[in-house]
Amino acid sequence: MYKTYFKQAWQLMKQNRFYSAIYIAGTGLAIALVMVIAIVYHIKTADIAPEVNRSRLLLNESGTAKKKDGSRTINYSLSYQTLKECYYSLKSPELVAASVSVGQVKRLLGDIYLSIPGSKDKYTADISGTDADYWQVFSFSFLEGKPYNTEEFESGYHKAVLTEGMARKLFGSVSEISGKSFLINDIEYVVGAIVKDISPAMTITYADLWIPFTSMPVFTRTEEYENIVGPIRAYILAHKPSDFERIRKEIEEKRKQYNTQLIDYEFTLESRPPLSQKQEAIRQIDFSSSSDEIILRYSLIICVFLLVPAINLSGLMASRMQERIPEIGIRKAFGAGWTTLINQILTENLFLTLLGGLCGLVVSYGIVLVLSNTLLMSKYSEITSAVSLSPGMLMNFMVFFYAFMICVVLNLLSSLIPVWNVSRKNIVEAIHDK
């Protein structure tokens, strides 16, 4: 039966080219806009390599040192000492990784220059400092070599992991360079491994080059405020997302225990408790509002984006239904119930909506690609290179599913009232119209 509906819809579309074009353009426009939001949300929160475990990840990106009498608060991230005391010793998570972000490294090191001993050429790079478990929590694709292991990390061994692009810039090739040495601000490092380039859209893992943060004292040496805060962020991998509450509780216990050893200051997480990637993505939109407010605001925006086109399309539908009243009258006269009629028209309409959805999806890809820097870069990011997007980030089941669902919602919103009006019409009146 649906096949007949679709055939009929196709015929109708061909007969009414002008109407169909307008209808498809209207739907496409609405879907394009909402899909831009959906795609950005997807790229920021879905499990995409190397951040394949986002759904199981708790982000502890900040920490606060507070004087016990309340007279001073220092908001920063974690120190190496705090990391060891409160995070590495956690029992409930699967793994705990830690890193110093590209932005923090820039702030602490100032200008960064890479060079090869004996060569005059200097290159800038986005460097991130990490621990050894970082390579387990995140899934990088290694082209050659191995990253630093736990012993190398703990001893502060000068070993680095480079991206393909950085290796090509520095050494002119990407093969057989593990073991070669180069300089970061005149300090010698050995290449451990080469990985594929990372898109800056991957906010946690993006860098050109990774080193153990123990290899530079500026990341671990934090004498002030009883060594509580520092530049390090912890990424806690849970066995499953439902463990988050248990992990938060365990961190809380560790924190209290840790505070008993401290004298004037205490370690708190009040400025930002550990968040999941989804919560973090929402928080990044606007620091000053609560996540509920942000969700409400965006839901309202999406509603308006869909409502305006839906009213427009309803208007078009209503005009069109006027024209089809005789046809509907005859169908009714032959015994079609109103459910059958509504069903038929909705299906016909869905056909047009889906065509519009397809156009809209293509347009939204275009918008995301053109505006990728504005849409995907965090407002406060210090990364300057352009955001690159892989086809997998745009074309995948989830994105298609979002697009289809929006089509269905839009279809229902726009055709229900006009169709309902028409299907209730009296048979005699309907046929008489002509």
Added chain:
Amino acid sequence: MLWSICKQILNRKKSNGWILLALLLVFCLIWFMVDFFFVLEYNKSLTSHRDLNNTYYIELGTLAKTLPEYKEAEAEPSAGIANLYRIVNRIKEYPDVESVALCQSFSSLPGVGSYNGSEYRSATDSTKRAGIQRITFIPEEDYFRAFRHTSNQGKAISLTDFDWGNPSAVLISQMVAERLFPGESAIGKTIETSYKSPDAPRDQHLVVGVLDDLKRFNYNRPQGIIFFPQRISEQNYNYIYIAIRSKEHIPASRFIPAFKKQMSSNLRVGNYYLKNVKSLVAMEKETNNAMTNMVRSLSGLMLFFLINITLCVLGTFWYRVNVRKEEVGIRRAMGSNEAGIKKLFVLEGIILLTLILIPAMIIESQFIAAGLISTLGQSNSSYGDYLPDHTIVRFLITNAITWLLLAAIVVLAIWYPARSASRIKPVEALKDE
């Protein structure tokens, strides 16, 4: 004719209902954006009373202590200050440099959007007070000439126009003068900080001149400024910022690379080196970027809603023309010409748009009452009479702009269906029946 159109609209209330609802919704949304752009453009049109064209920020770097070139002796304050003077003199000798400006702290550079200020009050009447941005300049160079500051709404000034004999002499801007000393000349008066630390006397300053107000962002209103002279000393030599004005005719694309090339080795003095040269115009643009992005997204949304309403009007009227073929045929047979038929449909659209004007204004006023419309660029140190503060006038202007914009869209969208209607041959149309 108008009457008969109105009657017809009433007769088709069902299909007109949709179009009216869509128009109403879009009208309110577009009005919101029109209002934003109106205030933005209004603020942009206010002059900034200084000129950043051909000015550059000369960024100096300090060598890292780990580098072999780093010299411990050059890190001494006295050596550092001497090196700084040496650098300024070398910059002045560069042939394409017209003048140099020196200031203390980043927020004293123009166009960077950074704010450092406090509240000041009149020393004689402590109820007269204002929050003011501080600019601290180094009086060894002419900061005011370099950035083309003005007084009395546009008169060019220079450092030497004022008497700096008194060590506490400062300049204030027009707005500060009007707020602290209304109705009298501020020159020769004393101002002081509203805040007083318990163990020090209040800072007092003698006003020796009044300058025009400045805009912190180009989409802001001008705001009050106080200019402090401060000599280079051991306390501040690490926070000195150098800016220059190049000679008129040289574009930034040529000046910057040439300056870097010729001066890099020249400015490698002590532990200092030339890190970067940035055009202040470019830095100002960067400062305004947040707003530029906002303007872009709002323009995008506006386009989205406008296309939507175009499609809606286009589609609905196209159908309407088809349904009303008979009527058009009769009108043609009765002697209406093509232009008359077109006019009929276009007028119908305009009347529909006008019908929603009052309900739209009622909805919009609810927006205003709920405090959802904030006026852009009002900072606490703004003062004066600006058009966007007159809510009713602004409301009428922005609604008129919105109506005109949508009227243009409606006419555009109806034009095609109306043309096809006007071409209907009376015989054919009536044969249909």
